[in-house]
Every structure is written in C-alpha cells, then in structure tokens.
Amino acid sequence: MKIDILTLFPDMVEPVINQSILHRAQEDGHVEIRVHDYREYSTDKHRSVDDYPYGGGAGMVLRVEPVVRALRDLDRKRNALRILMTPQGIPYSQARAKTLAKNDRIIILCGHYEGYDERIRDYFDVEISIGDYILTGGEIAAMVVVDSLVRLLPGVLNNEASAEEDxxxxxxxxxxxxxxxxxxxxxxxxxxxxxxxxxxxxxxxxxxxxxxxxxxxxxxxxxxxxxxxxx
Ligand SMILES: C[S@@+](CC[C@H](N)C(=O)[O-])C[C@H]1O[C@@H](n2cnc3c(N)ncnc32)[C@H](O)[C@@H]1O
Incomplete structure (x- = not known):
C-alpha cells in the first residue's frame, strides 16, 4: 500500500510514522508512507494556502488551487482513494479501517484553519471524521486513520490473530x-x-x-x- 499525506505540518506527522509498528511496516515493505507539505504547491510569492472567506466571518479558508495542484501531481493516474479529514465526514470505525486497508493507494488531506473552500470537496472520494469534536488540524486525525489501517495489512502484525480478536x-x-x-x-x-x-x-x-x-x-x-x- 502507498499512502501520501498532505499536510502543512510535516513535523507533526514524521515522528509518528517513524516509530514502532508503522516504522517497521515501512521497513518491511508493507507500506510506503510519504509526507508532503502542500504549501509547496502554492504559486504566489508568499506561498500562501489560505485566504479570507467570501462573505466575511471568522477564520481563514484553505484555498482550492494548491490542493488540486498537489492532487494532480501525486495522483496523475487518478487511481488513489482520496480522503479528506473533516469533522463533517463519516464517523471513523474499525469497519471503515478494514475497507480502507483494501486500497493500494491512499491520499489523505489534513486541513487547517477555519475550513476548506467548499470546492475542494469535489476532488475527494471520502470525507472522514474521527469523532464529534474539533481538532486544530487534520494531522492527528490522519495519524489515527493511518495507524489503524496499516496494522490491518497482511504481515504487519506478528500475530495476525490479534487483529482479528481486537x-x-x-x-x-x-x-x-x-x-x-x-x-x-x-x-x-x-x-x-x-x-x-x-x-x-x-x-x-x-x-x-x-x-x-x-x-x-x-x-x-x-x-x-x-x-x-x-x-
Ligand atoms: C479547526 S478544524 C475546522 C473545523 C471546521 N470549522 C468545521 O466546523 O467543520 C481544522 C481541520 O482539522 C481537521 N479536523 C478537526 N477535527 C476533526 C475531526 N473530528 N475529524 C477529522 N478531522 C478533523 C480537519 O482537517 C479540519 O479541516
């Protein structure tokens, strides 16, 4: 399985994926996890990824162009399952983890700020929430998803039965x-x-x-x- 994580805070994600079972799963070739700073896909001189909301209101909104540019670069063949982390998504569960673990390629977008430009949603296949509470950003939520599905990949846990009995x-x-x-x-x-x-x-x-x-x-x-x- 290949997982691409799009984040503005790679330093939040790297330590988690480079420890314990997630680390070993990558070393053993069960999964390849790549972390991308999608600020790299911003083309303005300040490399900004957010802007003020039309209509006014609190907070900044994540712009659509850098996100779509990143998706087009990373998923040229359009064969990845694209996941948007949002508290407005489908509640995450073990059953959902099992379904996700069947995909060969996954891209996960970690949001930040007040929210997404609504048009971003059109470029994703599934929206996932890890619970009815609000985090400051999608990184921790994405780690929950990555951790829970990687341990389900065949060969990742030494004792396969333990995942079945969880x-x-x-x-x-x-x-x-x-x-x-x-x-x-x-x-x-x-x-x-x-x-x-x-x-x-x-x-x-x-x-x-x-x-x-x-x-x-x-x-x-x-x-x-x-x-x-x-x-
Ligand atoms: C401060 S939140 C924005 C919440 C947004 N104002 C709303 O009410 O839907 C910023 C980002 O954190 C992530 N996030 C926050 N809570 C989450 C949750 N429960 N599940 C998944 N992602 C979450 C999402 O990526 C979200 O875009």
Whole structure:
C-alpha cells in the first residue's frame, strides 16, 4: 500500500510514522508512507494556502488551487482513494479501517484553519471524521486513520490473530487479558485461564466479551444481536 499525506505540518506527522509498528511496516515493505507539505504547491510569492472567506466571518479558508495542484501531481493516474479529514465526514470505525486497508493507494488531506473552500470537496472520494469534536488540524486525525489501517495489512502484525480478536472486529469489545503474577494485591487471575482447557477458555472469553459489551456499549451489543438474528 502507498499512502501520501498532505499536510502543512510535516513535523507533526514524521515522528509518528517513524516509530514502532508503522516504522517497521515501512521497513518491511508493507507500506510506503510519504509526507508532503502542500504549501509547496502554492504559486504566489508568499506561498500562501489560505485566504479570507467570501462573505466575511471568522477564520481563514484553505484555498482550492494548491490542493488540486498537489492532487494532480501525486495522483496523475487518478487511481488513489482520496480522503479528506473533516469533522463533517463519516464517523471513523474499525469497519471503515478494514475497507480502507483494501486500497493500494491512499491520499489523505489534513486541513487547517477555519475550513476548506467548499470546492475542494469535489476532488475527494471520502470525507472522514474521527469523532464529534474539533481538532486544530487534520494531522492527528490522519495519524489515527493511518495507524489503524496499516496494522490491518497482511504481515504487519506478528500475530495476525490479534487483529482479528481486537475490540470491534467482531462487533464486540474484546475479552479481558491477564498476565503474571497469578495474584496481585488479592486480585487473582480467573481459574479458567490456568486450566489449560482451550475449549473452556474460548467459551469464557466469548461470554466476557458479550457481558462487557452489553455493560459498556449497549449500542454495540444491540447491533451485534440484531446482526446475529438477521443471519
Ligand atoms: C479547526 S478544524 C475546522 C473545523 C471546521 N470549522 C468545521 O466546523 O467543520 C481544522 C481541520 O482539522 C481537521 N479536523 C478537526 N477535527 C476533526 C475531526 N473530528 N475529524 C477529522 N478531522 C478533523 C480537519 O482537517 C479540519 O479541516
């Protein structure tokens, strides 16, 4: 997979993509992530990318020309999925991450300022929000998307099963985990996990996932039950 990130703050993005699993995924050739400062695509002498809004009002608006110039340069064959980070987009989810991970090429635009010139939207395939709150810019949101989809690429995680069992992959929160010591301050590891009976452990984990989801995320639980019924 190839990912191009368009940002005005490459220094915010570089440290994140050059650590841990994202770094290793690039080293191992599972993904190529390139970061571009789209100020480079501005042609005026101040290399400006924003301007005052028509009609007045607070804040500056991201101009359409530098963005479209960047897209045309990076995506000449028009074969990348173009993602616009915006709080007005589709709410991001694990299901969406799985869909995105199927693409060979992705371009992500990180916004800034008050908003985009509305015409920018015409040049993108999908608008994504990472939640109902406002960040100062799209960089952190783009990192959420990149991190969550890269770990789904085949071969990126050492233990493939761990991505399959993560919360949300089956529509449920994940079961609880324990490691040594067996007892800590009077809190003991559930006996079943020490039993060596893998069948029983699987049943216990499923029950835990169900009861945990029901308690913490009744919305997910209801959706899970409905899906089961529909099947
Ligand atoms: C200050 S925000 C602009 C918000 C804009 N005034 C609005 O209400 O839609 C600047 C940029 O941060 C990014 N951003 C902020 N919150 C976000 C969110 N929840 N999800 C995705 N991107 C977000 C977007 O790229 C956005 O263009």
């Amino acid at each position: 919360s949300f992959s089956e529509g449920l929160l994940e079961y609880p985990h324990y490691t040594r010591p067996r007892v800590f301050e009077g809190k003991a590891v559930p006996d079943v996990l020490l039993s060596g009976d893998h069948g029983k452990i699987e049943v216990w984990r499923k029950e835990q996932a169900l009861s945990r989801t029901k308690k913490r995320r009744p919305d997910l639980y209801e959706r899970y039950l409905k899906r089961r019924k529909d099947k």
